[in-house]
Amino acid sequence: MEQVNPTRMELIRKNAQIKMAEQGRDLLRQKMDVLIREFFLVMESFSRSRDELEAVAKDAQRSLLLAEAVEDPITLKSASFATRKSLMLEVRGRNIMGVPVPVIEKKRVSKNVLERGYGIVGTSGRLDEAAEKFEVELDMLIDLAEKETAMRRIGAEIQMNRRRVNALEQLMIPELKSQARFIKISIEEREREDLFRLKKVKKILERKKINSESYD
Structure with a gap:
């Protein structure tokens, strides 16, 4: 046990610490x-979202296989290069009980035929269908990434809070209560002892008084 000064002021201080810790x-x-x-x-x-993504991914893959079956390989490759564009994402945060979690602001990836960059002439509707489904898949991947990051951060905060609660319950509060009991018992x-000494002194004084009166 930590060395403590067994005084009433120290007992008051320990009781205040116990209350604050609780x-x-x-x-x-x-x-x-709330976090849980x-x-x-x-x-x-x-x-x-993950289940939906799996279904969309399979559908997109089937559409790509069909497009590869009907499209000229060179045309397909050219179309894939034409649609390569950077994706701008803006990430802001929201607060859940002090835990910052990301919110991804984005323009939808899905585009119309004219926005994709490849020529309409010389390509089939299979290519458009495959492109559309992969754009939907990418939209869903971004949404899933946002949710997974939020889960990780909230989960980490829950674990940290659980460790803090355990430390207070199992270590700090019992130690403070033990110190308070020690101080109370000591007081x-x-x-x-003081009362015993006072009684003893009182008896001695009374005896002296009796002896003094008997001499008189």
């Missing part, structure tokens, strides 16, 4: 409850 623990528990609820909401949305023991 309030901190309760606040952390409340924060953790938010985590499961995001996780459910993430699971749904009570000292008061009993």
Whole structure:
């Protein structure tokens, strides 16, 4: 146990520390409850989006295979190079109980036929269909990345809060209470000793008084 000064002022200070530590623990528990609820909401949305993405990815792959079957390989390759463009994303944040999570602002990847960059003449509708489905897949990938990052950050905050709660519950609060008990016991023991000494002194004084009166 940490060396403590067994005084009433120290006991008051320890009791105040216990109260503060318990309030901190309760606040952390409340924060953790909110974060856990938010985590499961995001996780459910993430699971749904992932299942949808798998279906869209398979559909897009089938469309690409069909396009490869009907398109001239050179035309297909040229079209793929023509559609290569940078994707501008703007990431801002929102706050969930002190945890910053990303919100990706973007223009939709999906484009119309004229915006894709390859010529309409000489290409079939299969190519347009494949391009459209891969654009939808990319949109969904960006959305999924946002949700996964949020899950990771909220999950990390939950773990950190759980460690803090455990440290308060299992280490700090029991140690403070142990110190407070030690101080209280020490004060009570000292008061009993003082009372015993006072009684002893009182008896001695009374005896002296009796002896003094008998001499008179």
